[in-house]
Amino acid sequence: MADQDSRKGVSYVTPEVLAWIERVHVPHDPASMRAFESPEREGMPAIQVGASEGKTLALLLRLVAARKVVELGTLAGYSAIQMGRALAKGGQLWTVELEPRHAAVARANIEAAGLGAVVTVIEGRALDVLEGLASKGPFDAIFIDADKGSYDRYGRWAARAIRPGGLLLADNAYYFGDLLADTAEAAAMRRFHEESREHFETVCIPTPEGLLLGIRKG
Numbered sequence: 452m453a454d455q456d457s458r459k460g461v462s463y464v465t466p467e468v469l470a471w472i473e474r475v476h477v478p479h480d481p482a483s484m485r486a487f488e489s490p491e492r493e494g495m496p497a498i499q500v501g502a503s504e505g506k507t508l509a510l511l512l513r514l515v516a517a518r519k520v521v522e523l524g525t526l527a528g529y530s531a532i533q534m535g536r537a538l539a540k541g542g543q544l545w546t547v548e549l550e551p552r553h554a555a556v557a558r559a560n561i562e563a564a565g566l567g568a569v570v571t572v573i574e575g576r577a578l579d580v581l582e583g584l585a586s587k588g589p590f591d592a593i594f595i596d597a598d599k600g601s602y603d604r605y606g607r608w609a610a611r612a613i614r615p616g617g618l619l620l621a622d623n624a625y626y627f628g629d630l631l632a633d634t635a636e637a638a639a640m641r642r643f644h645e646e647s648r649e650h651f652e653t654v655c656i657p658t659p660e661g662l663l664l665g666i667r668k669g
């Protein structure tokens with residue numbers, strides 16, 4: 452019965468249930484809380500991943516003992532902090548952010564979390580930065596969370612830059628409910644889903660926003 456309900460799009464997660472679940476499984480320490488609350492406090496868009504999604508990213512990185520990771524779309528550094536903490540010893544995370552103000556807030560939050568030597572915020576447009584970043588690879592994981600209309604191009608770069616067995620991760624894979632819309636951005640997101648299947652073993656985890664997970668085929 453539960454499975455049939457979930458196939459119809461029915462969810463049992465109310466805001467109250469989610470708040471309880473997150474208190475149990477993802478309690479925020481002060482540095483995480485600071486980064487999570489920063490966008491609202493600093494007048495930036497509050498579009499960071501949810502606490503459960505941040506923890507999901509961290510646990511997935513730990514499963515593959517990730518040491519070299521790239522994130523596209525930093526905002527205030529919340530997901531970067533969750534992932535940076537999950538890296539194996541000596542690991543590095545490079546996170547790319549277009550908006551100088553977001554990058555500055557993220558750097559301060561990352562420093563406050565004690566991750567200044569682990570996480571590097573690169574300021575710039577992701578498509579301009581990626582080819583230069585490729586020399587740091589191959590990467591154990593890439594998390595895509597920047598402008599949605601470029602996901603197909605990010606996915607093609609990721610297919611070249613991730614090691615066999617490494618992870619492709621992408622948030623907002625339902626494209627805010629518009630995945631099947633007749634727009635260029637929705638078509639790019641659909642291409643991202645379809646093309647990622649060629650190089651990765653994939654699933655779209657049904658988080659509220661849709662979290663695409665792929666394991667690079669060998």
Ligand SMILES: C[S@@+](CC[C@H](N)C(=O)[O-])C[C@H]1O[C@@H](n2cnc3c(N)ncnc32)[C@H](O)[C@@H]1O
Nearest residue numbers: 499500524525526529530548549576577597598
């Ligand atoms: C959804 S937010 C990232 C949230 C962050 N990953 C987190 O969960 O804490 C998307 C970010 O991508 C940035 N962005 C948008 N277009 C970009 C581009 N072309 N290159 C790099 N960053 C971009 C935005 O300025 C915004 O800060």
